[in-house]
Amino acid sequence: MSRTNIQEKLLLNKRGGLCYELNSLLYYFLSDCGFDVYRVAGTVYDLSGNKWKPDDGHVIIILKHENQKYIIDGGFASHLPLHPVPFNN
Secondary structure, X not given: OOXXXXXXXXXXXXXXXXXXXXXXXXXXHHHHOOOEEEEEEEOOEEXXXXXXXXXXXXXXXXXXXOOEEEEEOOOOHHHOOOOOEEEOO
């Protein structure tokens, strides 16, 4: 989906979206604000089923700020973190 399509769907038409749409919109916003961000594909672990979901079933944002990387995820329903999550390689 293009940036325009995502903006029309989520902002103008006031429809919900999947992680790749919601996190893409957040990515564009953060990038436009000057943050060093990129999107990556991820895999989700299903706690109830005790197994990994299909590969590349999720999209998150990595934000680099002051030599620290953070996971930013605005597209994981009620399971999303409420603040950036720091991590190391």
